[in-house]
Amino acid sequence: MAKKILKVKAKASGDRTKVKMMAKHIMESGQRKDKKTGELIPAKFLQELKVEHGGKVVFEASLGTAVSKNPYIAFNFAGGAKGDELVLTWKENTGASATETVKVK
Amino acid sequence: MSMNRRTVVKAIAAGGALIGAGVMMPRAAMAAWAESAFKADKQDAAMNALLGSTDTAESAEVTLKAPDIAENGAVVPVTVRTKMANVESISIFVENNPNPLVAEFKIPAGTEADVSTRLRMGKTSKVTAVVKADGKLYSAAKEVKVTIGGCGG
Numbered sequence: 160m161a162k163k164i165l166k167v168k169a170k171a172s173g174d175r176t177k178v179k180m181m182a183k184h185i186m187e188s189g190q191r192k193d194k195k196t197g198e199l200i201p202a203k204f205l206q207e208l209k210v211e212h213g214g215k216v217v218f219e220a221s222l223g224t225a226v227s228k229n230p231y232i233a234f235n236f237a238g239g240a241k242g243d244e245l246v247l248t249w250k251e252n253t254g255a256s257a258t259e260t261v262k263v264k
Numbered sequence: 265m266s267m268n269r270r271t272v273v274k275a276i277a278a279g280g281a282l283i284g285a286g287v288m289m290p291r292a293a294m295a296a297w298a299e300s301a302f303k304a305d306k307q308d309a310a311m312n313a314l315l316g317s318t319d320t321a322e323s324a325e326v327t328l329k330a331p332d333i334a335e336n337g338a339v340v341p342v343t344v345r346t347k348m349a350n351v352e353s354i355s356i357f358v359e360n361n362p363n364p365l366v367a368e369f370k371i372p373a374g375t376e377a378d379v380s381t382r383l384r385m386g387k388t389s390k391v392t393a394v395v396k397a398d399g400k401l402y403s404a405a406k407e408v409k410v411t412i413g414g415c416g417g
Contacts, residue, residue, distance in 0.1 A: 217375050219370035234378065
């Protein structure tokens with residue numbers, strides 16, 4: 160399996176779960192030039208991110224190139240308990256994708 | 265010895281099952297990335313492509329939290345939140361960026377319309393958050409001054 164790029168903190172409190180995620184990703188916009196060659200560096204960024212809890216999609220994001228390097232996204236959803244598993248799927252503009260799981264604390 | 269062998273076999277079997285589950289994940293089921301909206305170079309065009317309309321109503325119920333002055337345009341923290349019911353999506357636009365659409369977040373039922381993220385800004389610009397609720401579009405905007413742009417290189 161590919162190396163994990165998502166760092167996730169999911170914490171259940173009361174009747175909801177707070178999720179903070181950070182992806183380790185360069186988010187290359189395709190608008191920067193290589194300083195040596197003067198050529199554009201091809202874009203390489205995360206396009207989609209989906210979070211599922213118990214088979215239900217709780218969050219879905221479409222990202223553009225204007226999202227910062229190492230994207231950080233935080234959201235809350237109702238439900239979720241300690242020990243539950245979140246399934247996170249991401250997809251890059253290059254077509255690369257992966258699924259990672261994380262436990263709710 | 266035989267116990268060890270047993271655990272090893274078990275571990276391999278479990279690992280195999282995990283890999284199988286990974287392959288069967290319905291990747292194709294992911295929402296299509298709105299390419300035309302993300303590639304648009306004008307905010308109106310991007311909004312039209314993404315939401316089908318530019319007819320947004322400024323609403324006090326949409327809270328857009330962003331700094332007045334962003335010293336580093338490469339990392340501008342932004343929070344969008346609303347108490348409205350039936351929120352379907354939240355999208356963020358930066359008017360003066362080469363591609364104004366920054367991101368779109370789908371909010372399924374049960375998820376709070378409260379999203380934080382960090383974005384890049386090339387220069388001082390208006391940041392607009394658009395909330396789609398009950399099929400209507402509501403927005404909040406804020407001017408963010410950028411000292412050092414985040415798109416140079």
